[in-house]
Amino acid sequence: xxxxxxxxxxxxxxxxxxxARLFREKGIDGVGVAEISKAAGLxxxxxxxxxxxxxxxxxxxxxxxxxxxxxxxxARPVTLQELIGYYLAxxxxxxxxxxxxxxxxxxxxxxxxxxxxxxxTSGYRQMVDxxxxxxxxxEGQQQQAQAIMAALVGAISVSRNVYKSDPQLADxxxxxxxxxxxxxx
Numbered sequence: 001x002x003x004x005x006x007x008x009x010x011x012x013x014x015x016x017x018x019x020a021r022l023f024r025e026k027g028i029d030g031v032g033v034a035e036i037s038k039a040a041g042l043x044x045x046x047x048x049x050x051x052x053x054x055x056x057x058x059x060x061x062x063x064x065x066x067x068x069x070x071x072x073x074x075a076r077p078v079t080l081q082e083l084i085g086y087y088l089a090x091x092x093x094x095x096x097x098x099x100x101x102x103x104x105x106x107x108x109x110x111x112x113x114x115x116x117x118x119x120x121t122s123g124y125r126q127m128v129d130x131x132x133x134x135x136x137x138x139e140g141q142q143q144q145a146q147a148i149m150a151a152l153v154g155a156i157s158v159s160r161n162v163y164k165s166d167p168q169l170a171d172x173x174x175x176x177x178x179x180x181x182x183x184x185x
Contacts (some may be wrong), residue, residue, distance in 0.1 A: 012050045014040045019057050020065035024104040025097040028058050028112055052111065059115035065101035066123025074129070078150075080134035081182060087152045088178045090171060093159045102127065102149075103156035124149065151177055 003011070018040040022031045031055050037044040051057040073083065086092070092099050102124055109120045132145035155177035163170035 003021055008050075011040075011042060011046060015042065015047055015050060015057065016060050016064050019061040020068070021097045021103070023058065023061055024065060024099060028105065028108055028116070033057070055113045055115065058112060062101060062105065062109075062116050062119040063122070066119060066126065070100075070123065070126050070130070073127070078134075080131065083131070083134065084148075084152070084178055084181050088155055088174045088181075090174060093156055093170065093174065096160070098121055100153070100156065103153045103160070106153050106157045113114055124153075133150065148181055148184070151181060 009122050015036065018032075019036045022036055022039060025031075033044050033047050036057070037047045040047075047057065051060070073086075078086070087100065097106060102120065105116075105120060127143075128145045128149045131148050133142050135141050135144055153172055159170040159173040162173065
């Protein structure tokens, strides 16, 4: 059965969005193409009709998720303090499927192919540039923006990692980094 170009494009986008959500929720290596296809309501044959490999899908899903997350963050002008508060909220930590893809994939991108890493890097650079635009002009602005972004990603990652065994510590991590960054910026 032949499908229209529009339906094919819709199916491709559905696969990318579904993969992006599942990769954030379960990790790139924690979900297979059969699960992605099923969650999208398609066959894994349909997935391979659009992507030559899971790696290719992962690269596109990373690009989609970093762009989408950036769009959410920049949908309205915010101060750096508001961004820090938003990013380091327990709701962000607890929302794996819809949270920041940079934090979700922080520990696994190094084990993925170069295209996934390139799209992660692009998303990271975009956030660093956004943070830099919120800092007072001056020497060290780029370095400070990178440190802030790395601290945000690290804080969410550590908080998520300790949450199951010590929810209080998980909250303390977010609060500690939030307070430190608020004093820095």
